[in-house]
Amino acid sequence: MDLAPKGSKARRPDARQVAEILGPLVTIALVIGILYGIGSVAHSQHAQREPFWGITGGWAVYLFFAAVVAFLLYVPARRARLWRLGRGFRIGNVKERIRNVQQAFEQRKVVRDAYAGFFHLCLYGSFIILTLVTLILAFDDEIIHPMTGHRFLEGNRYLVFKLVGDVGGLMGLLGIAMLAYPRWFRRRSRVRLDTRWEDHALPLLYGAILVTGFLAQGLRIGATELPEGHAAWSHWAPVGWLIGEALTRAGSSIDLMTTLHAVVWWVHMPLAFVLLSMIVWTKFGHVLLAPTNAFFKTLDPYGRLSYPLNLMDEQAVADVTSFGVGRVQDFTWKQLFELDVCVRCGRCTANCPANIAGQPLSPMAIIQDLKTHLNRVGHGLLDARHGGTEEPGPLDMVGGAIREESLWACRTCGACVTECPVYIEHIPTIVDMRRYLVLDQAQVPETAQQALMNIEQRGHPWRGTALQRTSWMEGMEVPEYTGEQEYLLWVGCTGALVDRNVPVTRAVVRLLREAGVSFGVLAAGETCNGDPARRLGNEYLFQVLAAQNVETFKAVGVRKVITGCPHCFNVFRNEYPEFGAQFEVIHHSQLLQRLVSEGKLQPKRGMQGGVTFHDSCYLGRHNGEYAAPREVLEAIPGVQLVEMPRNRSKGYCCGAGGGNIWLEEKQGRRVNHVRAEEAAATGAAVVATACPFCIQMFEDGIPAVQPDETRRMKVMDIAELLEAAVVAEPSAARQS
Amino acid sequence: MDMIVCIKQIPDPETPASAFKVDEAAKKVIPAQGTQPVVSPFDLQAAEAALRVKEQLGSGTIHVLSVGPAGAAQAIKQVLAMGADDGFLISGPGLDDPDAYATAQVIAAAAKKIGNVDAIFMGRQAADWDEGVVPMGVAELLGWPQVTVAKAVTAADGRLRVERVLQDGFETVEVITPAVVTISNELGDPRYPKLQQIMMAGRKPLAQWTAADLGLDAGQLQSRMELERLYVPVVESQVEVIEGESPAEMAANLARRLREARII
Numbered sequence A: 001m002d003l004a005p006k007g008s009k010a011r012r013p014d015a016r017q018v019a020e021i022l023g024p025l026v027t028i029a030l031v032i033g034i035l036y037g038i039g040s041v042a043h044s045q046h047a048q049r050e051p052f053w054g055i056t057g058g059w060a061v062y063l064f065f066a067a068v069v070a071f072l073l074y075v076p077a078r079r080a081r082l083w084r085l086g087r088g089f090r091i092g093n094v095k096e097r098i099r100n101v102q103q104a105f106e107q108r109k110v111v112r113d114a115y116a117g118f119f120h121l122c123l124y125g126s127f128i129i130l131t132l133v134t135l136i137l138a139f140d141d142e143i144i145h146p147m148t149g150h151r152f153l154e155g156n157r158y159l160v161f162k163l164v165g166d167v168g169g170l171m172g173l174l175g176i177a178m179l180a181y182p183r184w185f186r187r188r189s190r191v192r193l194d195t196r197w198e199d200h201a202l203p204l205l206y207g208a209i210l211v212t213g214f215l216a217q218g219l220r221i222g223a224t225e226l227p228e229g230h231a232a233w234s235h236w237a238p239v240g241w242l243i244g245e246a247l248t249r250a251g252s253s254i255d256l257m258t259t260l261h262a263v264v265w266w267v268h269m270p271l272a273f274v275l276l277s278m279i280v281w282t283k284f285g286h287v288l289l290a291p292t293n294a295f296f297k298t299l300d301p302y303g304r305l306s307y308p309l310n311l312m313d314e315q316a317v318a319d320v321t322s323f324g325v326g327r328v329q330d331f332t333w334k335q336l337f338e339l340d341v342c343v344r345c346g347r348c349t350a351n352c353p354a355n356i357a358g359q360p361l362s363p364m365a366i367i368q369d370l371k372t373h374l375n376r377v378g379h380g381l382l383d384a385r386h387g388g389t390e391e392p393g394p395l396d397m398v399g400g401a402i403r404e405e406s407l408w409a410c411r412t413c414g415a416c417v418t419e420c421p422v423y424i425e426h427i428p429t430i431v432d433m434r435r436y437l438v439l440d441q442a443q444v445p446e447t448a449q450q451a452l453m454n455i456e457q458r459g460h461p462w463r464g465t466a467l468q469r470t471s472w473m474e475g476m477e478v479p480e481y482t483g484e485q486e487y488l489l490w491v492g493c494t495g496a497l498v499d500r501n502v503p504v505t506r507a508v509v510r511l512l513r514e515a516g517v518s519f520g521v522l523a524a525g526e527t528c529n530g531d532p533a534r535r536l537g538n539e540y541l542f543q544v545l546a547a548q549n550v551e552t553f554k555a556v557g558v559r560k561v562i563t564g565c566p567h568c569f570n571v572f573r574n575e576y577p578e579f580g581a582q583f584e585v586i587h588h589s590q591l592l593q594r595l596v597s598e599g600k601l602q603p604k605r606g607m608q609g610g611v612t613f614h615d616s617c618y619l620g621r622h623n624g625e626y627a628a629p630r631e632v633l634e635a636i637p638g639v640q641l642v643e644m645p646r647n648r649s650k651g652y653c654c655g656a657g658g659g660n661i662w663l664e665e666k667q668g669r670r671v672n673h674v675r676a677e678e679a680a681a682t683g684a685a686v687v688a689t690a691c692p693f694c695i696q697m698f699e700d701g702i703p704a705v706q707p708d709e710t711r712r713m714k715v716m717d718i719a720e721l722l723e724a725a726v727v728a729e730p731s732a733a734r735q736s
Numbered sequence B: 001m002d003m004i005v006c007i008k009q010i011p012d013p014e015t016p017a018s019a020f021k022v023d024e025a026a027k028k029v030i031p032a033q034g035t036q037p038v039v040s041p042f043d044l045q046a047a048e049a050a051l052r053v054k055e056q057l058g059s060g061t062i063h064v065l066s067v068g069p070a071g072a073a074q075a076i077k078q079v080l081a082m083g084a085d086d087g088f089l090i091s092g093p094g095l096d097d098p099d100a101y102a103t104a105q106v107i108a109a110a111a112k113k114i115g116n117v118d119a120i121f122m123g124r125q126a127a128d129w130d131e132g133v134v135p136m137g138v139a140e141l142l143g144w145p146q147v148t149v150a151k152a153v154t155a156a157d158g159r160l161r162v163e164r165v166l167q168d169g170f171e172t173v174e175v176i177t178p179a180v181v182t183i184s185n186e187l188g189d190p191r192y193p194k195l196q197q198i199m200m201a202g203r204k205p206l207a208q209w210t211a212a213d214l215g216l217d218a219g220q221l222q223s224r225m226e227l228e229r230l231y232v233p234v235v236e237s238q239v240e241v242i243e244g245e246s247p248a249e250m251a252a253n254l255a256r257r258l259r260e261a262r263i264i
């Protein structure tokens, strides 16, 4: 993703990436080295343990193992039949995909939540350590020793091994405690966690395995190492040693401890295999499924939507009977597979702006409800597909298993996708079902329908506007784009047709003039880029408009486009190339940042007071531009940038995205009021943004949370603020 | 039941006032730059009314008919996409901008030619000139009964049950078929077309007729109405700011002014 405009602080991804990968490896190597070093000075050359000490029938382990392996293969194979109900899905570019898997193993997303990230690291580390410890032990006992007569785990190596095992066990217990605390005691989470039996069973089971493991170790130490005078060895397994000591001091006989050890071991071992087998039938499966899902994750920016068909090609769609996704088998198999990957951690929902505002949407519930629906209808569908006569059960997916109002409440803001630790992609799934509602069922909320019909008839979504495409130019000389100029300035429907956004467009034009940038506009030649239609599910209308605009651009020879609207920016940058567009696109924040850093715009007049910057989802999260608008603000003398708690990739949607500016919010609070409250709480004098929709949402939200007009914060685009600092007589004269 | 829906393509009534211009000399409206003609809103609701009747009966045919320039085919397609069965575009010499009576004659002749029609659904008035007389003309020429300004239409034993909007309420009437019914906005929003229907619309039959095909001659279509003058009225408004030291005083001053102006 290289969209940093020239002159912005250059990124050096290579060095950082290398450091991020090498860092953990070097740390682990160091720890092992140090432990080994300490181990080698201990006088304990013969330290070792006897396999299956005190256990008769220990070979049963391998029976269990074989059974579990068979189970591990059988269940996913059966489950995969359900996934394969879905449509095809292209993989391609395996190299990049493997990098994504690596990121999954590095827990990159998991640690975005500090608390959960920490306890997960404990559990993750513990599980890996103990699995390795067990495997090495088995390997040593069953292969190395019989074949060579020697043990790998002998002497120092064995002692270090003990210590590593104990540390793994303790990490696991700490992880379980931290996991359990909010879920069982404090109910810390804002989100209803949708707790099911397995959410209790898994940590309890793992806890039981760890406790019995420690107990067995303690009993064995108490019965062997301590009476045999090898306490020095035992110290390398501190927990086991403490238990052994305590039991010995309490007067337990060696016989008793030996018997108890056998009992505990026979609990410990089967439990471990139960846990292992749970990989295939509970959410514990995420240990394998999450990295797999990381492999399948889209390689596109999350802001890009796509559709498998060219709807304008009458031949291609002649036989299509259903559009969008109204039945499970219309999803891709990747979308169905994903349903089984979800661990119900609730992070998506905890970060969902609609959910936070109390509206009827939980991305976690969407995934889980689809999974329940798949379980309900999947086998019937398979039977039908394989010639069986059984009718697939009721197919009420959209409107039944998934409520329509949930689908409409989504802002496509990407918070869920960004936070999901197992790489689930909610947006395409939600939009696919919207497409079904719109294209197949023609069930569109009234206000959205009006916007869509207005786009069809009038080429813009702003029904009833008193402005024309060229009204904003009044009293200004704005050159028409001829193909001669360097840039086409794409004004956009909102920048031209909504009163509040006109001063922003004028500010951009004045700044470009001031900096001597060569640009022109299409004026009345502009039409909607189709983004609202696509997000609202009318893919057909989007494709028609995209093709039409690409034609226009080609006809006038557009090479570079400036846009003030992140939605236009996203659609041009990520979605138009599929329609044959070949031009660069730059958001006004990026261009302004560059002009300032090159000294072509010199902010002289300062302003007083704090400014808080609100990240537009489609500039920030979806296109990775967080720095440029902030750098523009910081260039203005006197500006003190204060951040809201939710900023940058954790930013909170203004409420307008995904076509929601044309939808009514019927339940809960209004998203823009929630965000306006956060902006107001910073105490800043201005909330700045770089998106015409965000501006409208704040202009509506700020008065709702700051009723006192005299002490109300201002809502400004960064271009308006910069204009005031650079140009002698700013046009922004928007007096309230 | 066989039904005809009459639709008129008009300049977009939602064109911003600032863009509305007329050529006073030619007595013509200058189409605003960048705006496309649309189907008169009441006519889409007339189509919706016919579709509801068809759905109620589970059978029937809906013909869409427009008199006007060749470009009106686009308007017909829009209604075909809503679910109408076939289209009839009547254009040609004398039919680019016919007056109400000429239009009524063409529609009546077309209805006869199509034949076997049980009902004609029309908008209560076209949203360009708002004359609202074409439906009366059609009913008169065909000798059919007509019911105007309807908010709901249902079929009942070969008749139509029509709920009408009155100044101060509603009335329900039953009418024998064939009949002409005009639809008002109270009927509700026209449906949003399904993609499948949009795709199919292009493949539905669309007949192109001229006045001659209907047995009408140019003399019959001559305008009976003469446009004397077309102009945009100049609206003048006077603003007077009521002064005062305090809100209470301003209110008192405002009340005094309103009383002087005999408004209160």
Ligand SMILES: Cc1cc2nc3c(=O)[nH]c(=O)nc-3n(C[C@H](O)[C@H](O)[C@H](O)COP(=O)(O)OP(=O)(O)OC[C@H]3O[C@@H](n4cnc5c(N)ncnc54)[C@H](O)[C@@H]3O)c2cc1C
Binding pocket: A464, B013, B014, B041, B042, B125, B126, B127, B128, B130, B185, B188, B189
């Ligand atoms: C025949 C006609 C005459 C008009 N005359 C005037 C006028 O004299 N003055 C003026 O300011 N504007 C007039 N308009 C414009 C009209 O007011 C705008 O379309 C309307 O303001 C849009 O906003 P709305 O919220 O009312 O529409 P909507 O929210 O769309 O209203 C809902 C429904 O009401 C119906 N509707 C909308 N406008 C009208 C209307 N004017 N008469 C009957 N039904 C309607 C439509 O079926 C619409 O779907 C006229 C429009 C039409 C079609």
Ligand code: SF4
Binding pocket: A348, A351, A352, A353, A354, A355, A361, A362, A363, A409, A410, A411, A412, A413, A414, A415, A416, A417, A426, A427
């Ligand atoms: S995209 Fe945003 S609004 Fe939609 S479900 Fe995800 S977090 Fe919620």
Ligand code: SF4
Binding pocket: A341, A342, A343, A344, A345, A346, A347, A348, A349, A363, A364, A367, A416, A419, A420, A421, A422, A423, A424
């Ligand atoms: S979708 Fe992802 S973030 Fe949401 S609950 Fe499931 S695993 Fe957690």
